[in-house]
Amino acid sequence: MSDQTTQRHPNILFILADNLGYGELGVYGGGPLRGAPTPHIDGLAAEGLRLTNMNMEPQCTPSRSSMLTGRHAIRSGTYAVPLGGVPEGLTQWEITLPKLLSDAGYATALYGKWHLGRDDGRLPNDQGFDEWYGIPRTTHETTWLTSPGYAPELVRPQHIMEGRKGEPSRELQVYDMQERRVIDAEITRRTVAFMEERARGHQPFYLFTSLTQPHFPTLPHPRFAGSTGKGDWADMLAEMDHNVGEMLAAIDRLGLRENTIVIFTSDNGAEFIKPWEGWAGPWRGAYFTALEGGLRVPFILRWPGQVPPGLTSDELVHGVDLFTTLATIAGVAIPQDRPIDGVNQCDLFQGTSAKSGRDxxxxxxxxxxxxxxxxxxxxxxxxxxxxxxxxxxxxxxxxxxxxxxxxxxxxxxxxxxxxxxxxxxxxxxxxxxxxxxxxxxxxxxxxxxxxxxx
Missing domain, CATH: 3.30.1120.10 (Arylsulfatase, C-terminal domain)
Structure with a gap:
């Protein structure tokens, strides 16, 4: 693509945390109160938009489905975390945001957690992503391997996988407790490498960096273990902020800041499982409930020159709106042959309207x-x-x-x-x-x- 085309199509770095409660980050009242400041993520909020009424579907699979399709998960058969025994995840009939963007010339990649299908045909490289690396399901399966009675011949352990569009995905190593500690560092490394490659080719990109933290078991990288002196949760928070800082530094180093939308959010409300329970700040409840603590998540968006710095809004927004809003920004057509629940929030996000597109x-x-x-x-x-x-x-x-x-x-x-x-x-x-x-x-x-x- 030419430089002129790249300017019309901004890069998108979408960073999704896993079960990060509303109150964890410093800019949402957490940070030091949770044992670790979050200066990089807080700084990102100061440079753009921060929402205080961003709502997600209250489970991992439904929220990811809704963000990628613009449709409530009840429409797509993805309304609950899959338990096995039937085909899992999105059908090939669904149209995802990366499919639309790929057709428009974007390079697309997902690094991290997927949770929208475990088998070939329903993995990220089958749903619009040029390449992917990560886990097809979820992190708590790492605890199975050391649980009494478990045997791999009874239930195969989850593997870290990678794949490219048009090819079968392949299994790498078993996703065990050791890999659980280090996977987010590898996700970050691959995110930076992907941006470096795209910057050299002047190709716009949509990069879905789907972190595995703080989903239980919440275990920090060995480099961060003990770093705060305030326990695993605080060490994880410090690690997450560091990883986001690495991505933001790469954007600046590569000269991509002015034409890159950066979004940081969570897939649903706070972690519930003890002893790793999270914090929803002023709200009650956690994921898998309709309480505000299960729905409201941190949401930060930076787009220099398009989104005013320091903007805050308490207007009602839903995760389905990201599909419609980002598709509109990228100039791709919204599918007309199916109901789309997401509404265009460009005016709210860019500060040209104080009102949400939804009531x-x-x-x-x-x-x-x-x-x-x-x-x-x-x-x-x-x-x-x-x-x-x-x-x-x-x-x-x-x-x-x-x-x-x-x-x-x-x-x-x-x-x-x-x-x-x-x-x-x-x-x-x-x-x-x-x-x-x-x-x-x-x-x-x-x-x-x-x-x-x-």
Whole structure:
């Protein structure tokens, strides 16, 4: 691509943490309070936009699916973390952001956690990425290898893998506790090397750097173990900030700062499993719930000359919006043959509007519509305080004003009039499912939507 084309198509470095709670980073009230300052990530926020009401689907697989397709995971059959036994992840029918960008001339890569399919045909190099390196599933499987009774002939251990578009992916080493400590350093190294290669060729890139920290077991790299003197969690936080700093330094060194969008966020709310539980700051709850601590995540975006530095917004945004917004920025067409739930947030992100492109959002936990957010109000249809708690259907919705009841505690109910605009959102979504039925979880490829009678 020519230099002029590259200017029209900004590079995108998308850094995704795994189970990083809202309150962990210094700029979100954590940092030193969690045992380690985060100067590189905090500095990134000072140079761009910071959202305080960024919402994700509250599990790893659904959130990644929704960000990459612009569709709520309930539509794609990816609404829960897969447990095996059926085909996992996205069907080939889905159109991902890297597919769109690759067709537009972008170089695309994913380094790190995938969790949207474990077998060839559903790995990153089958879903629009030119190349990938990382783990197909998730980090807690490293704990299996040392658990009583485990044997690899019974359940094959997860391997770190790599692959290129048009070729089968290959297994590298077993993803064990030792590799768990060092994988994010390798993800960072490959991220920097990819940017160096693209900079030499003047080709725009979309780089999805999907870190594995702080997902349990939260174990820092040996170089950082003991570095803070405040435990593994603080050491991990210092390591994460260092790795982000390495990527940002490479962007500056390569002269890419002015034409590179950098995003840092998390796939869902705080880690829940003890002794590695995270912190959601002012919010209650953790992932796998519809509580704010499971939905709200840190979100930082820097784009010099396009996004004003020091911009902060509490407007409502959802992870599905990233598909639509980044596709619009890159100048690629949004698919018209399927429902797209993401809205274009360019005006909000660039500071030309103080208002979000959406008034509300729907919250699924697994395949349950568990809550609705509209403006500063929220309605819970189920009671569920933790991922281990059974969801209990409420006889009447629990309606709250998040300004006056941010902890979502009983005893502070809001007026029921807000249900009317909320239920209009639900009805519109349900109508779209009649027109475009959801893909059942476990659907094999090839998939084609059912034909409707004329």
């Amino acid at each position: 509300g959002l729907l919250v699924w936990v697994d395949n349950r519509l568990q809550a609705v957010k509209w403006r500063n109000f929220k309605a819970h249809f189920y009671q569920q305080d933790t991922m281990m708690s059974p969801p209990e259907k409420l006889p009447v919705p629990f309606i709250i004003d998040l300004y006056t009841n941010p902890r979502e505690e009983e005893g502070k109910r809001a007026s029921g009039w807000v249900l009317e605009p909320m239920l209009k959102m639900v009805q519109a979504f349900e109508a779209s499912l009649v027109e475009h039925p959801a893909i059942p979880m476990g659907t094999p490829d090839p998939y084609e939507p059912p034909r409707r009678c004329p």
